[in-house]
Amino acid sequence: MRLRDMLLAAYLAVAVLSLTGVLFRDLATHDGLVLGVPVGLAWVTGWALATFACMALYHVTRPERGEDAGHGDDSEGAR
Amino acid sequence: MSEQAQVLVVVGAYLALSLGVGWRAARGTSASATGYVAGDRSMGGLLMYFVTGATIFSAFAFLGAPGRAFSTGGAAFHIIAFGVIGFLPFYWTGPAAARLGREHGYLTQGELVAGQLRSRALAPVMALVGIVAFVPYLALQMRGAGLVLEVLTGGHVSVEVGAAAVYGVVFLYVWHSGVMGVGWTNTLQGMFMMVLAWALGLYLPRAIHGGVGAMFERMDPEFLRMPGLSTSGEPWSWSMYGSSVLVMAIGFSFWPHLFQKAFAARSDRVIRRTVVLYPTFQIFLVPILLIGFAGVGYAPPPSQPDQVLPHLLLQLDIPALLVGLFCAGALAASMSSGDAILHSAASILVRDGWIVGAGRELSAEAERTAIRWTLLPILVLSYVTATTFHEDRVGLLAYAYGPVGQLAPPVLAARFWRGATGQGALAGRVAGSTVTIGLPFVADLGVHPGLPGLAVNALAIVVVSKLTGSGQGSTRNDPRAPSSRT
Secondary structure, eight states: OOHHHHHHHHHHHHHHHHHTTSSSHHHHTOSSEETTEEHHHHHHHHHHHHHHHHHHHHHHTSOOOOOOTTOOOOOTTOO | OOHHHHHHHHHHHHHHHHHHHHHHTTTTOOSSHHHHHHGGGOBOHHHHHHHHHHHHSOHIIIIIHHHHHHHHGGGGGHHHHHHHHHTTTHHHHHHHHHHHHHHHOOOSHHHHHHHHTTOTTHHHHHHHHHHHHHHHHHHHHHHHHHHHHHHHTTTSSOHHHHHHHHHHHHHHHHHHHHHHHHHHHHHHHHHHHHHHHHHHHHHHHHHHHSSHHHHHHTSOHHHHSTTOBOTTSSBOOHHHHHHHHHHHHHHHTTOHHHHGGGGTBSOHHHHHHHHHHTHHHHTTHHHHHHHHHHTTTOSSOOSSGGGHHHHHHHHTTOOHHHHHHHHHHHHHHHHHHHHHHHHHHHHHIIIIIIIIISOOOOOHHHHHHHHHHHHHHHHHHHHHHHHHOOOOHHHHHHHHHHHHHTTHHHHHHHHHOTTOOHHHHHHHHHHHHHHHHHHHHHOOOSSOTHHHHHHHHHHHHHHHHHHHOTTTGGGTTOTTOTTOOO
16 A cells, blocks of 8 residues: 555545544534634535545646546556 | 516526527437437546536535524534545546446446346346435425425415426436536536525625624524534434434445446546545535525524525515526526436436346437436426425435445445455345335434444345355456446
């Protein structure tokens, strides 16, 4: 497993546990507003932005495998 | 001209534009089933982004989601939470499915699973379960469209007439253009929805409370805190909140009409980029929730939470032109899901049920014709459901996600586990769905019933595959799999 795959797996594990309320529950349910919206709303929106950034980074660091329009490439994770 | 007439003129113009865009979309695609179902596997990044985004954001977005924020407070944040992670598996499953589609001619999820596991019986079973979830989901879209028209025209257009008119337009462009009609209208509708959502999401809190920050400052912090309230008004537990997010996230990318778009993409790169960009679509839900929160404390309150947005628009004495634009936006949300569901349901019934399941051969043209004619009974059945049953939107959507989430284990097993067999996948599918649907009638485990359903599903696949697996592995990738055709 490459480093980028391990980092993504770690990020996704934390994201899933956080978004389901297993991790950082106190942080997500803190009273008050962040940028004018409730902490919980800022929390899930922040995860959306962070996930976009993380996936974008994962995608652009993907090794080139000669894929082109109209053709696929070897699919990661496929057996 | 009366206000109702102005609203109808705006709605009429929107419907005409949708029909025009959808009708012209057929240009350049072949007359084959691959052209009609998968757009000759030619969809680029723009279409894929909007077809996947707008397809998921349905009538629920402008009615159910604001209603959820209005009535359940912090619980509504789960609507964003599950979408953040829900589409990510498609980064890997999408390109894998697309490659198999190109190799074997698959155009549906059921064909892929049946072909990979060499089990014809799987395709019609998956089709049947898909249709069971599709019909209420399509009915929900129709009813949403009809309700919006009825409320905003002051009852001049009934739910029945409104739903029939809107879905008459959907039928015409799906009939003529197939998936490319869905794709281009979804692009138009997606852009329209985004603009409208942000406009209303910022305008309503300002008009009613003086701004977004001022609106939240006035509210009880307890109401805004996750996990919020259940739809019945009781405090929601963290176990229900977390398991609901998890089940809906798992089911998200396995909705057959969404998964099917892997076969329409121009390349694997397009699929991956779409997944990367997808969380940005969740940002669109933020103003949707703001709309719902804007109704909290407003007097008089709406008769039902789902009516909060049209109720506020009527109460605030907004110009009819703007009300018409909102109405068109809500119809766009309904249509962008309804058209994809309708198209997918018809292609699944013909491909999975008739061709793979029954083993019938059809010419490319006959197949396209069969899919077109199948649109009609699905539309009629959904229309009857929409005008007969009045289930609430949140409940209906939650119901639909339960069985759909059970598609994940068989699809993943078919693609990524060499030991899986057709019998195992079938057993898992049936056992998982049975638990998901039946459990609420038997016991309350304090979690979304889809979660134990997924556990039973996976267990059944492993156990039954182990028991029936001898000699199966060698034929798994045989190109003579069922439906190895284009």
